Amino acid sequence: MTARERRLDVSRLEPCEPLEQTLEAASALQAGEYLRVLHSREPFPLFPLLEQMGCGWHCRPGRDAPYEVLVWRRDDPLGKQAVARLVEAP
């Protein structure tokens, strides 16, 4: 069984909408899902908030936006494995 990707493009939004929408989407993540957020910059203030919500994250340069943040629920091994595979892929 593979995890399902939820995609969120906040790269054209004005602060604080990118953070608000990302946190909303992260709080709605179900088991077996991970989130791919397209962002115009590295959202440093987002990361500790995600950790407080019990989410893991990985930020990297993106293809469709300058950065993308991958978010998964820490209590969900499926989401975590899916992101790990994405990160390891060349």
Place this chain on the structure above:
Amino acid sequence: MSYPGLALDQAPPIGAPFRFFLSAPLFGMLAALVLLWLGPPVLQSRWTPGVLAVTHLLTLGVLAMVMFGALLQMLPVVAGAPVARPRLVATAVHLPLAAGVLLLAYGFTEQHALALQVAAACLAVAVAVLAASALHSLARAPRRHAALNGMTLAVLALLVAAALGLWLLAGHGWSAVLLRRGVLTDLHAGWALFGWVGMLVVGVAFQVVPMFQMTPEYPAWAKRGLNLAIAGALLAWSGALVWPALAPLRIPTLVLLALVNAAFALVTLDLQRRRKRRLPDVTLDFWRLGMVCLLSVVLAWLVGLGVPGLRASPAWELLLGVLWLLGFVLSVLNGMLYKIVPFLVWFHLQNRLVHSGLMAAGIRVPNMKQVIPVAAARRQFRCHLLTVSLLVPTLIWPWPFLYPLALLQAVSFALLAHNLWNSMRLYRREQRRLDAASWPSAQPGG
């Protein structure tokens, strides 16, 4: 990319930057009152004690106050490198800065040596603590980019400007015999205005203009070259002032500084013209006013270069100074406060919301636009615009224009203070609401 050092408990508590932001308008009001008290004769030249007092109330009390607070806040947000022990650092910078500015202004107006000596000690502590903390944090940033390089250069320029300022104060406060006081004063002002203030505004603009004003990114040549050109021109200009052999470089380096600043203003105005969202935005208006004033300073200086009679006039020197400080820098910082403060309030409330687990219960916090009402910010912008538009008439006809100018400046700072205090009150109110909502779940069995 993961940043293991970044955690919420390392983000500065809201009071750390806020104490700087809330204090700044008070010094602005004090500067306006000093202007009213001293009256039109104060504008005879840039060397009168009153001008020195008002200038430092504005540069240190308002501009440095906001910039120090903003640095503490922005380092974790844009650099991912929080300042260590932010509460302690904020206190160790804010208190001596506030006391130092008050004593400096008093010492200048009353020619009081002891006040100037204590002011020198206080300001040295404030700058040293701020610079050490900021440079330590910048050195630990996970990656370098143009905004961080700009901040680093600006903090180094602050150290040079402060050292020169303390040297000059030795002449005022300890009656030390200073050789070439005029040259030292020019160097102090140059490193403070073009180096510390100018490079910080340019560096921060690379980050905040695209982010908050939804413009395209600054072009790569601007990010790479503008601040390096300013730093290089400042070094060469300093050499030209100090060593006679380099004296022929003085005017060319100043022309380079003027052109670099003009390029920054033009690129910024062009980016703002091409912004993706076309909604009215008061921060954008403040920035545009700032950029137009920056271009006016450059133009006025270039005109003065070709007209020696104008260059020798004390009013012309003052005009360049006030257009730079009040027209350019104050406009830009004032505009930024209307983004930084609402962001801070929203971020800390959001943090509390997440921490309390109330998000899942559907509870939300006010967004940035609700923290400071647009109408209130726009009212203050109009007042500031009126103040700036009175600068030129006041320097030509100090009587009677100084009085409405000083009054408008006082009102503008009072409105800014009102807006900032209201945002703090909203923060406290929302904080209580969240505490009340999370209370039952915190009870045993609740």
